Amino acid sequence: MMAFQRRTAGARRGIALVGGAAVAGLALSGCGVGGDAGDADSAGGITVVVEGGGKAELEPIASLYEDETGTAVTLVELPYDGLYDRVSSELQAGTPSFDVAALDAIWLPAFAEALVPLDELFTPEVESDLFDGLLAEAKVGDHYVGMPAWTNAEVLFYRTDLFEDPRNAEDFVAEYGYDLAPPTTWEEYRDAAEFFTRDTDGDGSIDIYGTDVKGAVETEWLATVSQAGEEHMVIDAGTGEVTIDSDAHRQALDYYVSLLDVAPSGAAQLDWAGAQNLFYQGNLAMMRFWGHAYRQTPADSPVADDIGVAPMIAGPGGAAAVPGAWYLAAPVAGTQQEAASDFIAFAIEYNALSADTSLGLVARKSAFEEREQEPGFENYGALLETLDAAQSLPRPESKNWQEITDSVLIPLVQKAVEPGADTAALLSEAKMKIEDIVR
Numbered sequence: 001m002m003a004f005q006r007r008t009a010g011a012r013r014g015i016a017l018v019g020g021a022a023v024a025g026l027a028l029s030g031c032g033v034g035g036d037a038g039d040a041d042s043a044g045g046i047t048v049v050v051e052g053g054g055k056a057e058l059e060p061i062a063s064l065y066e067d068e069t070g071t072a073v074t075l076v077e078l079p080y081d082g083l084y085d086r087v088s089s090e091l092q093a094g095t096p097s098f099d100v101a102a103l104d105a106i107w108l109p110a111f112a113e114a115l116v117p118l119d120e121l122f123t124p125e126v127e128s129d130l131f132d133g134l135l136a137e138a139k140v141g142d143h144y145v146g147m148p149a150w151t152n153a154e155v156l157f158y159r160t161d162l163f164e165d166p167r168n169a170e171d172f173v174a175e176y177g178y179d180l181a182p183p184t185t186w187e188e189y190r191d192a193a194e195f196f197t198r199d200t201d202g203d204g205s206i207d208i209y210g211t212d213v214k215g216a217v218e219t220e221w222l223a224t225v226s227q228a229g230e231e232h233m234v235i236d237a238g239t240g241e242v243t244i245d246s247d248a249h250r251q252a253l254d255y256y257v258s259l260l261d262v263a264p265s266g267a268a269q270l271d272w273a274g275a276q277n278l279f280y281q282g283n284l285a286m287m288r289f290w291g292h293a294y295r296q297t298p299a300d301s302p303v304a305d306d307i308g309v310a311p312m313i314a315g316p317g318g319a320a321a322v323p324g325a326w327y328l329a330a331p332v333a334g335t336q337q338e339a340a341s342d343f344i345a346f347a348i349e350y351n352a353l354s355a356d357t358s359l360g361l362v363a364r365k366s367a368f369e370e371r372e373q374e375p376g377f378e379n380y381g382a383l384l385e386t387l388d389a390a391q392s393l394p395r396p397e398s399k400n401w402q403e404i405t406d407s408v409l410i411p412l413v414q415k416a417v418e419p420g421a422d423t424a425a426l427l428s429e430a431k432m433k434i435e436d437i438v439r
Contacts, residue, residue, distance in 0.1 A: 045072025046339050050102040051083045054326055057150050057361060058102065060353040065346050071339065080104075087111065096331040099340040102149055105137045105325045110399045112140035116330040116337055119144050121345050129364045131387045133323040137394040146327025147344045148363035150354055153321035153392065154223055154312055155291045155382040158182050161306040162196055162285050171195075182310040186227070186255055189286070189313045193262040196285035210262040211286045212278055215417040216271040218409035219322050220288055224252040226391045229317025234404065234434065235396040242434045245427040248317070253423045255315065257416050267417040279303070288312065290324060291386070292359045294379035309378055311385040312392075320391035325363065400437050408433045 050058060055077045062073035076098065078086060084107065090096040091114040103111065122144050127135060134148045162168060163180060172180035176191050183189040193210025200207050214220050225233055230248035235241070243249065260267060264278060272289070279287045280301040294309045312321040328347055330340035352367035354360070355377070362368060365384065372380035386392060395401060412430045416423055 045074060046099040046336055046343055047074045047076060047097065048100040048102065048328075048343070049076045049078060049083060049086065049098040051080050051104075051326075052077050053080075053359070054102055054150065056357045057354045057359055058347070060357065061347050061350050064350060064353065065343060069342075069346075071343075073343070091331055091333070094333045096334050099330065099334050099336045100343055101329055101331070102326050103146060103329050105146075105323070105327060106395060106401050106405075108137065108146050108327060108329070109140050109397045109401070111329070112143075112145045114332050115145040116332055116334070116341070117143035117145060118147055118329075118341070118344065121147055121341065121348070126348060129366050131323065131365065131392070132390075133387065133392050133394045134325050134363065137323065137325060137397075138327060140397060146329040147348050149326050149328050149347060149351075150359070150361035151326075151363050151387065152290050152292055152324035152361055153383055153386045154220060154288045155294075155321070155379065155386050156182060156286065156310040156312060157279060157289050157294070158286045158308050158310065159196075159282075159284075159303055159306050160308040161303070163308065168195075182308060183286075183313055184311075184319075185313060186315045190259065190262075193259060193286060197262040207283070209264050209278075209284055211259055211288075212270060212275045212284055213256065213259050213263040213267040213417055214270045214272070214275055215268040215414045216274075216410065218405055218413055219324075221252065221256050221413050222395065222409075223288075223312065223321045224256050224315065225249055226320035226322070226393050227313070227315030227317055228252040228255070229315070229391070231393070233393060233396055234409070235398055235438070237396040237398065240438065242431050242438070244434060245424075245431045249427055250424060252315070253416055253427065256413075257421065257423065260417060260419075268414045291379045291383040292361050294382075295360050295376060296358075309382045311382045312389070318391045319386065319389040320393065321386045321389070323387060323392060323394055325394075398438065403437055404434055408437070 048058065048062070055075055058075060062075060065071065066073055087101050087103065091111060130148060131151070134151055138144045138146045138148060163182060169180045172195055175195065183192050196208060196210040197206060198208055199205060222233055225248060228248040228251045230243070230246060232243045234244045236243055264283065275287055275289065276293065278284050280298055280303065282302045291309070294307065297304050297307055312319050328344045330337055330344065334340055351362050351364045352370060354362050355367060355371050368380045368384040371377040372384060398404065408430050412426055415421055415426055
């Protein structure tokens with residue numbers, strides 16, 4: 001019997017949260033949230049379990065698959081934690097009620113032994129059309145155990161009305177000695193954030209901040225770690241050494257907290273949804289955020305027509321973000337492995353169909369490239385460049401990653417954004433805690 005690392009309760013990582021918008025819809029074969037995953041088997045079809053926020057991504061692919069093969073596809077939509085619990089318990093019992101599961105990248109190492117190797121699906125054509133970070137995540141040990149279904153990354157969002165204003169351009173070059181433009185480096189980002197932090201109505205209170213600092217999430221700081229040039233984020237997966245106290249981790253944390261004076265107060269509690277609200281309400285000049293959100297700007301936002309998007313900024317090690325990918329996988333104990341493999345192969349072949357869904361996320365480079373010049377898909381160019389950056393490294397392969405995130409990384413960032421925090425001491429403490437977890 002397989003045994004899996006239990007997730008720490010309360011750590012919501014689903015794409016619906018990141019996007020700040022719920023994605024609704026009926027399963028193609030009539031199976032909704034929490035439905036009976038066994039119905040498809042009895043009808044000669046296959047069942048795919050998927051997190052609620054990503055279900056829409058698979059609907060056009062499943063519909064075309066049904067049309068071309070005559071095989072019914074039931075998409076069972078579950079909340080993020082519910083999906084993990086269901087997949088975990090059924091894989092452990094060896095009695096999966098699903099044929100294919102859409103899995104968060106950070107779950108693959110924990111489930112790998114119970115998943116079918118998909119090496120034959122990773123043809124030279126497929127491999128050459130996927131980002132290096134996605135290939136690295138998909139492979140656990142010696143085998144590919146998941147096929148990318150869609151991916152995401154943080155990119156730079158900025159207010160075009162502020163950056164393209166002639167008066168701002170004149171004032172900025174006078175103060176900083178170079179032209180105002182969407183920043184590409186840590187230094188430029190800091191300068192722009194400082195410049196746009198201001199009291200616009202003269203009441204003595206700042207009403208626009210240059211950026212935000214998110215203390216209640218860990219991914220943005222981890223992206224900064226890669227930007228600093230760190231090759232082994234938190235853990236060296238090859239040796240097992242905990243690297244979180246390295247110079248690059250310290251440099252990244254120091255830069256991250258250096259932005260506190262150009263960001264709203266309350267950083268320790270600020271999460272993805274809170275940052276989105278600040279930006280869409282017009283309180284931020286810039287934010288680093290997941291690229292899909294560009295196409296989900298609320299119509300009633302006062303800045304709805306003034307949002308630009310650019311690749312993620314670079315530190316000393318280069319531009320970098322943390323890939324936010326989901327993977328299609330099949331259980332070893334499944335009764336329809338051939339059909340499952342066929343659907344997964346079909347899904348990557350027709351991956352570009354997901355571009356026109358509500359989230360609009362794809363996985364293949366060619367799928368990004370096909371649409372990046374179209375109006376409304378300006379985020380694709382930013383995502384393509386960011387995901388293709390050499391330092392856009394995945395989170396380390398670890399069965400304990402979720403526990404490390406919940407019990408160490410998020411508390412670390414929350415403490416670091418408090419005034420007077422000793423970042424070196426916090427990183428040393430974090431190292432000891434992580435060593436206890438992985439020991």
